[in-house]
Amino acid sequence: MQKKIWLSAIGCSKESVQAVMAKLQGYGLAVDGHFFEDDLEKMAWTAPRQQLLDSDVALWLVLGSAASLTLPSVRYGLAMLALMVQAERGSDFPLIILQTEGGAVPSESLPTPFADARILRLADESYAAKVVAAVHTVSSEMRRSPYRLDVYGIANIGQWFEVGPRDSDWQGVIFGVDTGEITLHAVGRAGQLPEKSVLNYPQQGLEVTLGACRFTAWAVQNSLDPSSSYYLKVEGTPEKIMFCPYSSEEETEAYIITLQ
Incomplete structure (x- = not known):
């Protein structure tokens, strides 16, 4: 069965998102996603909850720049969405940040729900192969907190x-x-x-x-x-x-x- 990932794009152009999706599809992955809406007043972070809880989705990919990933409102929205997903799928549900530009975002600076997130660079030509490897090394047992x-x-x-x-x-x-x-x-x-x-x-x-x-x-x-x-x-x-x-x-x- 074809592995499926969900892509959340933050402040990215439609063309850049389509390029990433096409590359991942070329590696045999089914890719769907959305443009992340930075609107805390509307609690827009809840929008893709059902899609990410779909058992066919094997990995969550967040696409964005270093600048977008340091915005408090974006970080809060992503953290809240991650908590919703991890409540159902475990704290080790695979999560990758694909950074489009800017200096490397230190993993230790990310919100707690992103503690296990892997950070890749769009400029790294091998990023798609690394996403495929992550999809196929998913643990069969969910890690659970007390x-x-x-x-x-x-x-x-x-x-x-x-x-x-x-x-x-x-x-x-x-x-x-x-x-x-x-x-x-x-x-x-x-x-x-x-x-x-x-x-x-x-x-x-x-x-x-x-x-x-x-x-x-x-x-x-x-x-x-x-x-x-x-x-x-x-x-x-x-x-x-x-x-x-x-x-x-x-x-x-x-x-x-x-x-x-």
Whole structure:
């Protein structure tokens, strides 16, 4: 069966995108894609979610310049889209950045959901062969974190984050943002925004400091298992989020996700 990839083009001309697609098709790949829309107000980053969740798509290819990949709004949109995809397909779903121009973008400078992304240069004549190799070396087992993290961007409902345990139980959860504002929270079934919710000992406006990072957090003490989640509506575009199981102990493992 022909391998398929999805291409997200950022600030590229139609001609340059067509040239990349033609070259990859010449290597036996089926290629489809879209022009990435940098519009956070409309939550345009959600647009290709279903296409990227298609089981026939074996790799996500992001095409853009160094300048476009350093724009905070673009990085945030790509990170949010990546979280949506990785929630379903695992954090090791193959992701390649094909850089069109500019100095090399350091991989360590990318948002957390792009931590495993491979960076190739369009000027490298062998890039297509490397994409083909990546498609054919996909692991049969998805790498899973000890937590679940998903995001939603729904018109008239807003931007929501979902967190919960993957294989254990949490006796509550704390979730914070470094910028932006949490405005609502709820607990409900995993994978579905709840219509109503009962919260145990809800807290708001907690100040959490982790290293050099400071977060404003909300929390609940509802028991969560792999079938239930904590949901939070967030206004704005935080650079970082943090979350951890609620604990009466002074120390608990906390997770920080960079989104820009």
